[in-house]
Amino acid sequence: MNTTRVLGMKFNCSDSKERTLNLADYKESATDAEIKAAMTQILEAAVFTRGGAVFTGIASAVRTVTTKTDVSLAD
Numbered sequence: 001m002n003t004t005r006v007l008g009m010k011f012n013c014s015d016s017k018e019r020t021l022n023l024a025d026y027k028e029s030a031t032d033a034e035i036k037a038a039m040t041q042i043l044e045a046a047v048f049t050r051g052g053a054v055f056t057g058i059a060s061a062v063r064t065v066t067t068k069t070d071v072s073l074a075d
Contacts, residue, residue, distance in 0.1 A: 002068045009039050010060045015053035026063075035061050 007026040010018050021042070030038075039058050042048070048055055 001070075004066050004068075006064045006066075007035065008062045008064065009035070009042070010058075010062075011039070011043065011048075011055040012057040012059050013050065013053040014056050015051065017053065018059050019048075019050055019053075019055070021048070 004024065005026055005028060007023040007030075009021045009023065011021070013019050036058070039061065043055050043058060046054060
């Protein structure tokens with residue numbers, strides 16, 4: 001069994017679109033408040049742009065956990 005975790009952080013941008021930063025294998029114990037604080041730091045650092053658009057606000061965040069289990073095909 002293989003489990004992966006991805007944190008999708010969605011930001012509003014200056015071009016009126018939303019952009020998502022995906023963080024694989026985020027700290028499982030991260031609280032909502034810690035995630036919001038990290039997103040605020042990303043926003044304030046202003047280091048990400050896409051096509052000249054900059055992040056202008058926090059839109060949402062979602063934790064995704066996927067578990068893969070092999071299927072035995074042996075007879």
